[in-house]
């Protein structure tokens with residue numbers, strides 16, 4: 218018998234906010250999920266189980282909501298946590314990737330010494346939308362010589378086709394819209 222993951226506890230705690238942060242965007246607000254003990258722990262557990270203990274050395278959280286999910290995921294893997302931040306926030310030597318947004322560009326940075334060459338890295342964020350952020354995160358990790366073992370998202374906005382931009386990498390999304 219196939220056992221399907223019951224994600225109803227997660228979907229019930231994601232809130233749609235119309236026209237935030239700008240007109241025409243439906244923002245997926247995960248703060249009710251984070252505030253619900255069962256939903257928060259289920260989301261973290263589901264990501265850890267998807268890859269399996271012993272497979273990940275470092276978990277990357279993408280600023281800012283990615284941090285919240287990535288840190289407990291890292292703890293459960295017994296892995297290190299690495300913050301991937303917007304430009305100018307990290308205090309030590311960084312490597313940088315810029316990518317196009319709908320309007321303008323975004324820049325992400327990671328500390329130059331964050332990974333060892335043998336590290337198997339899991340990239341974590343709250344939402345996979347167009348995939349531009351995830352693609353930049355992959356490039357940053359790979360430029361250090363470390364290996365991207367996979368990516369994990371609480372939510373995937375399938376209509377934006379972000380999965381196409383992370384092709385060739387294992388990934389999990391807990392909820393699809």
Ligand code: AMP
Pocket residue numbers: 242243244245246279280282342343344345346347348349350351374379
């Ligand atoms: P993208 O680079 O288009 O895949 O966008 C992903 C990043 O933007 C993630 O860090 C998300 O936090 C954020 N994001 C994009 N679209 C949404 C949305 N509809 N609701 C919440 N966050 C979003």
